[in-house]
Amino acid sequence: MDTGTHVVMGLALGGLATLDPVVASDPATASSVLAATIIGSQIPDIDTVLKLRNNAVYIRNHRGVTHSIPAVILWPLLITGLIFLFYQDANILHLWMWTQIAVFFHVFVDIFNAYGTQALRPFSSKWVALGIINTFDPFIFGLHVAGLFLWAFGADPGFTFLAVYAVLFSYYINRYIYQQRLVKIVKDMIPDATEIIVAPTMRYHQWRIAVMNRHQFFVGRAHRDEVNILDQFDRVPVPETPVLKAARKDENLSAFLSFSPVYRWEMDDHTDHYEVRFIDLRYRSNGHYPFVAVVNLDKDLKIISSYTGWIYSEEKLRKKLNILPS
Template sequence: MDTGTHVVMGIALGSMATIDPYVASNPETATAIMIGAIIGSQAPDMDTILKLKNNAKYIRNHRGITHSIPAVCLWPLLITAGIYAFIPQADLLYLWIWTFVAVILHVFVDIFNAYGTQALRPFTHKWVALGIINTFDPVIFSLHIVGFILWGIGFHPGYTFLAIYVILVVYYVLRFWMQQRVIQQVRKVIPNMTNTIISPTLYFNQWHLAITAKDSFYVARAVKNQIIIHDTFEKVPLPETAVIEAAKFDDNVSAFLSFSPVYRWEMEEFSDHYEVRFIDLRYRSKDYYPFVAVVQLDLDLHIVSSYTGWIFSEDKLREKLEIIPN
């Protein structure tokens, strides 16, 4: 989920802790739990700092080890120890429990996005992405805002957010049911479909689709269960040529290939260099596919320039590559 949603979820959890009479009657414990829940709801995304390094590091590692099983166990211990050092009057066990719940909730809700997480590390590095909830879901965020308003006018915060989270469980079940209906409709439209990656949108009844069939890729949109196909691409396996093999050694390309489950590729040869482009088909915006990896190699197959990330125009891509204009 986005940062804002994780924050409001942390506050909601800290509020629900006050349902326990012990917490409600101990201000220091209640304060520590609220701080722990807010920090715990953010901690797994500390890897966002990798953006300062480069996109390749970020793409390869974001929602990776920081969302893994060992990290989920370690974050609450570190956060609890830090808070307890400043609020020693707080109940240590209660603080740890609620901080642990906040960290688990963060990773759990991220699984339902199209981006997903490597939540099952170290047992597998496979990305777990259920594609049911958009990274920012207006319904989820709005329900939290309603909870804050009710809290502000005098409702009990714990019971208010407990009721809201019961509603959210029903909402997640509804979204799962809607997603399965879309998949069923895709099978009717494309009978030889072998896999469909669904990405929710900000709109309740619209979904982005990247569909893999036996010989083709289809990029489509589902609107109220109606499948609208935007683009069709021939499914061409990545060849084992010298140029492609050299391109795969590039950090940006390697990071892209480790993350993207469905993409097409292009290779062009110019008078003084090669250019290889990998295009993720999950993301389409106004007839453009913005998530790419591009590498340029000289005729001796030395990497000259490369880039991976989100680019919304060819001119911007050329600026990022900098060295060899086409």
């Protein structure tokens, strides 16, 4: 989920914790638990700082180690120890318990996004992405904000957020059923599909569709129960040519390939260089595919420049690749 949603979830868990008799009866524990649920709901995303290095490092590592099984165990111990330094009268067991819930909940809700997490590390580096909830979901965020307003105006926080999460439990089930209904519709349309990705958008009734069979890619959108295929591409295997082999050594392209499950590729042979482009097919927007990896190589197959990330115009891409003056 996005940072704002994790913030309101941290506050909500702090309110929910007041149902714990130990928390409700001890002001020091209540204050420490609220601080812990807010921090615990944010700490797995500390790897966002990797974006300061470059997109390749960020894409390869975001929601990786910091969302892994060891991290989910270690983060609460670290946070509990730090907070206990300031709240030494707090009940440390219940402080740890609610911190553990907050960290686990962060990773758990991220699994339901299309981006997903490597939550099974170190046992598996596979990305776990159920793709039923958008990274920012207006309903989820709005419901939390409504609960916080009720709390601010005197409603019981424990029972308020118990009701909020009961509604959200039903919402998640509803989104899963909706997604599976669309998967069935796509299977009926493309019976020989080998992989079907149905990913949410911010709009409840609109979904992104990406499908593969043995020979083609299909890209489309769904609105309510109507699926429209908007683009079709031949599925061409990446050849083992010297140019492609050299390009795949680039860190930006390598990061892209470690993350993207459905992509096509292009290669242009210019007068003085080669350009290799890989295009993720999951994020079609207004006829454009913004998530790409591009590598430029000279005629001796030395990498000149490269980029991976979200690009919405060729002009900006050229600037990123230092082909146009910035």
